[in-house]
Amino acid sequence: MNKDLKFVRNIGISAHIDSGKTTLTERILFYTQRIHAIHEVRGKDGVGATMDSMELERERGITIQSAATYCSWKDIDINIIDTPGHVDFTVEVERALRVLDGAILVLCSVGGVQSQSITVDRQMTRYNVPRIAFINKCDRTGANPERVVRQLREKLNLNAVMLQIPIGLESDLEGVVDLVTMKAVYFEGEQGRDIRYDEIPAALLDQAKAKREEMLDAVSMFSDELMEAMLEEGDIPEALIREAIRKGTLSLKLAPVMVGSAYKNKGIQLLLDGVEMYLPCPTDVENIALDIDNNEAEIKVSNNTADPLVALAFKLEDGRYGQLTYVRTYQGEVKKGEFITNTRTGKKVKVGRLVRMHANEMEEIEEAGSGDIIALFGVECASGDTFCGGNINWSMTSMHIPAPVISLAIKPKDNKAQDNISKALNRFCKEDPTFKSFVDHETGETIISGMGELHLDVYIERMKREYKAEVEVGAPRVAYRETITQRAEFDYTHKKQTGGSGQFGRVGGYLEPLEEGVYEFVDDIVGGSIPREFISSCDKGFSASMDKGLLTGAPITGVRCVINDGGYHTVDSSDMAFQQAAKGAFKEGYRKAGPIIMEPIMKVAVEGPSEFQGAIMGSLNQRRGVIVGTSEEGAYTVVEAELPLGEMFGYSTILRSLTQGKAEFSMEFSAYKQVPKGVAEQLIKEYEASKKN
Missing domain, CATH: 2.40.30.10 (Translation factors)
Known part of the structure; x- marks a missing residue:
């Protein structure tokens, strides 16, 4: 590898599901001579893409784990991380972007900016990662790069500027026009290896000139020299334009847009040139x-x-x-x-x-x-x-880790599987911070939690394949939360005399809702009514009470516990006595504080043919969904809604049958909101029944 950091690029390839990230990475590895044959995702030749090394990935045709590789292009060394598109594996994208200097945001020229593109862009913004947008699949029916650029501006608020336009679209895609050099570029020979530069076709010349003017106007904002050169109306040096594009990209105020088709081997070498010229080297980034x-x-x-x-x-x-x-x-x-x-x-x-x-x-x-x-x-x-x-x-600084929103109970089919399950769970929990497992002490069941049905489904499948652990799976559970809605006072005395030293502790104060955060403890004790050494005991008691609510046994969130009064006994007071007193005080206050149940609300985007729009909206409304917006792109419609996670189980099967298998949906966690009264009553009834059992 190069010792001079100017010649190093650390980049990620991120996008919505099925935008062609892994196919693009395969082409990059081929053109940089890292691999010597191209294999496709869901390989018909039985091989599958290089970066999808897990058997499950090859079968399903999706990326599950981000994979790292490296290659060299011209003078530079490139470290690449290919990340998953499914929101269930969002932590893989999160941790990749945390350590990368730049990224390629891949977009489908038909689908455009989709729900996961928005999530990925938000993650790039969180870690200040400069990006190049690559509009892929320009060979597909319905391809429209212009519309995708419009969406980049409207939906992602990016200053998206086209550096290329396609020569032909759909099945007529022949190459691209480079607006910086004003040349037509064709990709010929075996698998598009030979690059031929030519004059721009006459039919495209006017469009190319107009687009170049548009591009120069946008990038000249980052270079006074370029602005002067434009005013003089002479020939503008190519190096000056590239320098301005690089400056704008690194400042995160510009997103250069390139076009092509990874599957048809068009535009990839120019994208690699873009990585070299416009994305940062490690010294350009402040860590x-x-x-x-x-x-x-x-x-x-x-x-x-x-x-x-x-x-x-x-x-x-x-x-x-x-x-x-x-x-x-x-x-x-x-x-x-x-x-x-x-x-x-x-x-x-x-x-x-x-x-x-x-x-x-x-x-x-x-x-x-x-x-x-x-x-x-x-x-x-x-x-x-x-x-x-x-x-x-x-x-x-550490990375942002989203909390799991869905749980399943799993049970080994036999004793042999028991040991293997614990080995598998230990490994998965260590590898993936969004995957959790624990034993429910009341039921004795092993519970696994994750980001979605697909996330847990993949881990259960991996248990069977990698650990030969056959498991029985219970019904999915939603990660409900409880919280309080009003201030409530408490004054509780814990007293226990059973011969010998007893236990005594009195705790007085109040609970109140906490706007942000899970739990806060406030010590307002004056005059020593509770000795200093027992204040932390009260904190421990309150904190332990947050683990299990009284309505459904779900964890409690958003509570401030304030103590301002108390009492102690010189002999009988102890750490344990005040922990118990705090637990009793919490229960007393909690019942009076208007406790409610909260459920995870998911942002759902359903895409399908416009003819099924009514059926899609109806299916979402039936599930307590709130339609946030709809948009039509040609013959396709996108319906965005917010729905409770509890109503989304099995939705993929229903959506398939409603739309003849032509629609798909993606969802991600949005927020916790109060459950309706009828649902709350049902949940409380089920919890009471399970306690009796």
């Missing part, structure tokens, strides 16, 4: 670490190889040979055989094996420097841990 020894003061990471190591573990995989930890180095270098420190645990760990990943293949390396994405073998750590070298004790 901030927190100095743990200095009150978590913010420190700019230097990117200098000579400085002490700072690296972030962003993804874990448990393989046959132990834990594989994907790491992004931000400064310094890591060498095989040396010791590095995990700043979370304070432990020193030895780097046994150092590898560079190519999907599921590994290449042994001796060292890696600043800006590299590599993997360590046999190093114990958690996702999000920072490794440091030298005497520094820094931590990189």
